[in-house]
Amino acid sequence: xxxxxxxxxxxxxxxxxxxxxxxxxxxxxxxxxxxxxxxxxxxxxxxxxxxxxxxxxxxxxxxxxxxxxxxxxxxxxxxxxxxxxxxxxxxxxxxxxxxxxxxxxxxxxxxxxxxxxx
Numbered sequence: 001x002x003x004x005x006x007x008x009x010x011x012x013x014x015x016x017x018x019x020x021x022x023x024x025x026x027x028x029x030x031x032x033x034x035x036x037x038x039x040x041x042x043x044x045x046x047x048x049x050x051x052x053x054x055x056x057x058x059x060x061x062x063x064x065x066x067x068x069x070x071x072x073x074x075x076x077x078x079x080x081x082x083x084x085x086x087x088x089x090x091x092x093x094x095x096x097x098x099x100x101x102x103x104x105x106x107x108x109x110x111x112x113x114x115x116x117x118x
Contacts, residue, residue, distance in 0.1 A: 038085060044062040044064065078103075085098055
């Protein structure tokens, strides 16, 4: 009986450790996808600016750009001199931010063009 209790306890601990590792992996994957979406958005914004001389205020206006599944991207500011955006993952806890040119810094982004998450 004691041996069964020890085995059950060890299995429970191993399961808890494995669950934490899986959660960390999912968080890293989510961050990578959000960062990639914001970088791709930056390329699409520059293309739009080249054609229209203004940055797009709605992601739907960007020809050929689409966010990844489970990621919501919102453009917070868009003018003819800069833009800012945030991405939120499916966990709805972590967000990534970026701003370009004269747009006001947003969230954790403090350096122009650098995606920051937190």
